[in-house]
Amino acid sequence: MSDPLFEFCCRMGDNTLVLGHRVSEWCGVAPVLEEDIALANTALDLIGQTQLWLGLAGEVEGKGRDADKLAFHRDVWDFRNVLLAEQPNGDFGQTMMRQFLFDSWHLMYLKALMSSSHEQVAAIAEKSVKEVTYHLERSTDTVIGLGDGTTESHERMQKALDRLYPFVGEMFIDDEVDAAMVEAGIAPDPSSLRAEYDAHLDTVLAEATLTKPEDDFAHKGGKTGVRHTEHLGHMLTQMQWLQRAYPDATW
Amino acid sequence: MVGERPSIETVWEWLSAVPDPEIPVISLTDLGIIRDVAWQGDTLEVTVTPTYSGCPATTIINLDIETALRGHGIENLSLKRQLSPAWTTDWLTEEGKAKLEEYGIAPPQPAGGPKHCPLCKSENVERISQFGSTPCKAQWRCTDCLEPFDYFKCI
Numbered sequence: 001m002s003d004p005l006f007e008f009c010c011r012m013g014d015n016t017l018v019l020g021h022r023v024s025e026w027c028g029v030a031p032v033l034e035e036d037i038a039l040a041n042t043a044l045d046l047i048g049q050t051q052l053w054l055g056l057a058g059e060v061e062g063k064g065r066d067a068d069k070l071a072f073h074r075d076v077w078d079f080r081n082v083l084l085a086e087q088p089n090g091d092f093g094q095t096m097m098r099q100f101l102f103d104s105w106h107l108m109y110l111k112a113l114m115s116s117s118h119e120q121v122a123a124i125a126e127k128s129v130k131e132v133t134y135h136l137e138r139s140t141d142t143v144i145g146l147g148d149g150t151t152e153s154h155e156r157m158q159k160a161l162d163r164l165y166p167f168v169g170e171m172f173i174d175d176e177v178d179a180a181m182v183e184a185g186i187a188p189d190p191s192s193l194r195a196e197y198d199a200h201l202d203t204v205l206a207e208a209t210l211t212k213p214e215d216d217f218a219h220k221g222g223k224t225g226v227r228h229t230e231h232l233g234h235m236l237t238q239m240q241w242l243q244r245a246y247p248d249a250t251w
Numbered sequence: 252m253v254g255e256r257p258s259i260e261t262v263w264e265w266l267s268a269v270p271d272p273e274i275p276v277i278s279l280t281d282l283g284i285i286r287d288v289a290w291q292g293d294t295l296e297v298t299v300t301p302t303y304s305g306c307p308a309t310t311i312i313n314l315d316i317e318t319a320l321r322g323h324g325i326e327n328l329s330l331k332r333q334l335s336p337a338w339t340t341d342w343l344t345e346e347g348k349a350k351l352e353e354y355g356i357a358p359p360q361p362a363g364g365p366k367h368c369p370l371c372k373s374e375n376v377e378r379i380s381q382f383g384s385t386p387c388k389a390q391w392r393c394t395d396c397l398e399p400f401d402y403f404k405c406i
Contacts (some may be wrong), residue, residue, distance in 0.1 A: 030312030033380075034379055034380040034390065035380075035382065037382050037384070038380055038381065039381065040384075041382040041386055042307035042382070044303075044306075044307070044386060045304060045305050047301060047305050048301075048303060048305020049304050049305070049308065051304070051305075052304055052334070053258065115313060119335075120334075122335065123334035123335035123337075124334060125337070126334070126337045127301075127304055127334050127335070127337045128304065128333050129337075130406045131303060131304065131386075131406075133398070134381055134382075134404075134406075137381060138381050138382070144345075152369075191401035
């Protein structure tokens with residue numbers, strides 16, 4: 001295993017990079033102008049946070065790779081994002097459900113990271129919390145509005161929840177990287193946040209009149225990089241095409 | 252460049268004349284993103300904090316600072332990025348807030364929404380979206396004069 005702090009920074013940065021890119025795919029094609037702008041702003045925040053996390057990852061690694069190098073010159077098996085982040089956008093409802101499930105975890109985890117023993121990790125978390133608070137507010141409102149909306153919007157949101165819920169569990173799995181972070185006082189055990197997350201999810205889903213699937217089965221393999229879903233590779237061919245076609249091009 | 256180096260106060264004055272690239276009615280010092288100006292030996296060190304981590308204006312701001320200070324003859328310049336404490340709209344100067352309102356952008360309020368419509372001053376306003384034309388703004392609308400307007404988000 002490489003340096004656990006490097007792994008940790010890649011996990012944080014790859015989550016925001018992959019989800020940020022996914023969300024940016026809506027730019028220009030969202031259902032209404034306000035949503036288009038909101039999605040583009042969310043994507044922008046996430047990509048900004050990516051620069052901070054992957055920038056730190058590169059410093060920690062010390063091999064001269066900066067955030068751009070890490071983002072554009074790695075292949076699927078080197079990515080450390082959770083599987084939830086790479087799931088395709090689907091319809092607007094599925095995109096917003098994915099966002100809600102991710103934001104809920106993201107904000108809790110970032111708040112815990114604000115008291116990290118690592119000064120830069122704590123600073124990035126402090127900065128990100130302000131932005132992610134807005135993301136969660138919006139995704140929560142949208143999930144409630146569409147869940148408790150028309151028959152069609154309700155059905156679509158329930159379908160999105162059923163489709164995405166099996167990707168929730170991975171965010172709370174502890175492994176040896178997490179253990180090393182806990183020991184160094186850098187980050188909490190992901191599993192320690194599960195109860196709070198579940199309580200939050202239950203409250204919002206009740207208001208949205210949506211039913212959480214009973215089966216707690218969780219797909220995994222994203223944060224370790226062992227097994228990504230087929231979707232990430234397809235996404236990278238688009239995200240990285242310029243650097244693949246013209247390596248090290250600058251402008 | 253004269254032989255002696257300019258004072259810190261003079262440098263702050265120069266920086267207060269550099270407009271924000273996205274909202275040119277306010278300056279970088281009005282925005283509260285210049286956190287420190289100091290001489291480290293012969294090098295002038297300017298510490299800047301980003302408003303939003305993905306704000307595309309950040310690189311332009313750094314370029315504008317550099318251009319302005321070089322224009323005043325500063326040769327050895329270093330720009331430092333500081334993330335913590337994270338930028339807050341509390342650092343907007345009172346003068347900056349007044350300039351925003353005059354420009355048609357409702358300044359941030361602790362209550363989380365605009366005090367009134369920046370155009371007709373009516374307090375009957377409603378939110379269209381938490382997000383707007385730049386990361387730092389939200390979209391609101393006045394239900395009296397019916398004009399949509401930007402609100403500078405409180406963070």
